[in-house]
Amino acid sequence: MSDNDDKIYHCPLEATIDLIDGKWKCLILWHLGNSVLRFGQLQRMMPAVTQKMLTQQLRDLERDGLLKRQAYAEIPPRVEYELTELGQSLLPILSSMCDWGTHYLTARGQMAACKGFIPDYPIKERKA
Numbered sequence: 001m002s003d004n005d006d007k008i009y010h011c012p013l014e015a016t017i018d019l020i021d022g023k024w025k026c027l028i029l030w031h032l033g034n035s036v037l038r039f040g041q042l043q044r045m046m047p048a049v050t051q052k053m054l055t056q057q058l059r060d061l062e063r064d065g066l067l068k069r070q071a072y073a074e075i076p077p078r079v080e081y082e083l084t085e086l087g088q089s090l091l092p093i094l095s096s097m098c099d100w101g102t103h104y105l106t107a108r109g110q111m112a113a114c115k116g117f118i119p120d121y122p123i124k125e126r127k128a
Contacts, residue, residue: 016093019064019066020090022057023049024046024049024053024054024057025057025060025061026094026097027045027046028042028046028054028057028058028061028067029061029066029067029083029087029090029091029094030091030094030098031045031046032067032081032082032083032087033083033091034083034088035082036080036081036082037080037081037082038078038079038080038081039054039055039058039079039081042054042058042081058081061087062081065084065086065087066083066084066086066087066090067081067082067083067084067087068081068082068083068084069081070082
């Protein structure tokens with residue numbers, strides 16, 4: 001059960017911001033896009049994030065139902081992350097944010113340095 005289940009929001013935007021706040025959550029969701037990624041892959045895509053912070057952000061996103069964590073009983077251990085249907089529903093919002101950021105940086109004479117998920121809408125069907 002999510003900690004957010006007991007919260008009372010006064011605006012839908014407040015609820016959205018509460019779920020994706022912080023420096024890393026939007027980037028994690030963006031990098032997962034329509035992919036299944038392991039912890040190390042995500043960490044390499046965001047070299048400035050610490051292992052502790054990435055772990056915490058992934059736990060928060062899982063708790064809030066935005067991503068699914070699949071652990072495999074193997075040696076060495078293998079854990080994969082992918083977006084849930086609810087998480088995928090944020091991709092158009094993140095795409096718009098990326099577009100806005102690109103325009104903002106261009107207006108300031110800066111180049112966007114990140115590369116990542118390229119939306120391929122409609123979003124692919126998930127396995128049940």
